[in-house]
Amino acid sequence: MKGICKIAGLAGMLAISILNTTSPQISIAAPMSMVSGDEALQRVRKLTMEIPWYTSLSKAQAIAQKENKPIFMLHMLGPLNGMT
Amino acid sequence: MSLSQEPVFSELKNKFVCTSKDITNEPYCGKSGRHAPTGKGISTTNGAGPHNLQLFVLAPDGTVLHCLPGYWAPQDLVHELKLAEDLFTVWKNPQLSRGQKNQMFKQMQLSHLNEHPTDMVRRSRMQGFDQKFEAKNRPYQSDTVKNPQLAVQALAQNNNKLLAQAFKTTDQIAHERMAQRPFVPYSQFDVAVYTDYGKQRYEKNEDFRDMSGQLVMNPKTGEAIPPGQRKMQKRSGVQNFQGGRMRRMRNNMLSNGSL
Incomplete structure (x- = not known):
């Protein structure tokens, strides 16, 4: 269960990072944005x-x-x- | 360049009269490699490169309403432009004495810090090489250092995470310094002192990186770096708050297809 939560959390983080690439509010802080x-x-x-x-x-x-x-x-x- | 990005672009276009100045020959100017307009760009943190770039807002009579040292992300710069507009309103108000205006200037600069979103504060971490410069050369004199003893200790231990905790963020430094300069004429504004933190040279070697940010050529020799010897640039600013272990786990899971 703990592992599943961790994976879900990681998926959430990934979703946020994908959203970040389309959000002008956050995209500037994306790691190593070239x-x-x-x-x-x-x-x-x-x-x-x-x-x-x-x-x-x-x-x-x-x-x-x-x-x-x-x-x-x-x-x-x-x-x-x-x-x- | 962040100025071409929204929301700051429309603000500049509609609400400001824009002017630029090449500071190459000014005594306060720092150093940098040469960058062509067609060169790559890389994201950085607020306040990075304070000696090479300054963003001023002036009243039409040349009074300095605000000044930001170095690069600022568009979504953060727009907050600061709004403050400058509010300060312009104060400056124009004939009902206020000069003393009252100065007092309001100071209060507005300092209280603006409390309005900064958490993300903005995170984007305002001073560059690691600038922190090391301050910790090495003037830990007890610099107004950029929050905890001088911690700065010295972190430098001795080469502990970058600890070092970051010893420093104020650049947004705090900018507002504290501006609060000491209420409505100063541009011709009398001490740019050298105001922008004085960190190394004189600012260089990210953007043109030697691929689009993932990895250095693929040696900036000194111009020779290609073999794939096994390439290093990512040290992450800075917001990235440090995201947790390296979680990021590595996520990347590993992505690469082995389990996510």
Whole structure:
């Protein structure tokens, strides 16, 4: 009985891990989650093409002032769409 | 890149004006290998790589509302963006004095910690190599260490599990440090001090791994590693809470077809 419970528990864990692969809430924490080069490129393209990224802080400030929005500023090693 | 993932992508697109800065030549910048846009990515923990990546939220006048060091998972980052929006509301409120605003800033930063979901806290474990760096170099000085004696003991015993218990999580470190920096102008924000934990170099060698995360090439020589000599990267963050023995049992049962 104890063994059966253990197996059921493991099956449950497996089910959760399968669910995790489809749940954006949890998938990021999946063990050793790798993203292929093609997928990474698609993500960078989406980020840089669908959101305007200002390279000048003063320009971003002017837009933010006009639209009454906060500014999200990304500090990163290398350019957003290039070698990092 | 987590910023292209929901729910954070829509938040950024709709509620923020976005700007980026290449910090390569800044004195506080850390080191990393070179990564092409077509290079592989690997999941990591919140706050990993604090010297190489910082996520700021500013008011239009350049006041820092929030700053997160390193990588943050999208579902956790969105919580922090909400806090930044709330702090923006406080900053704009003409009814509040500067002293009241500062007090609210501090309170909101610290109380936000209590609102973090358990999963977020688990995703915020400091990287093991960063913990070792702190335990080795400044266990009694670093504000990242919860229990300095335990950190020293764990390092001497090379006990990673014990070492993790000696450290604060990165979400706690970030909020405690931000609480000490209420509404600071961006031009005066001490990035070097704020992001100061762990090693200067952050490298996961993603391009030398297969899609299971296993190192298949030697990062130093570029030579293929024979299958029998390959090692998985040490699991970190959430993975450590899942129990190695259970995981091995599950994997064994999966591989021998009994599950």
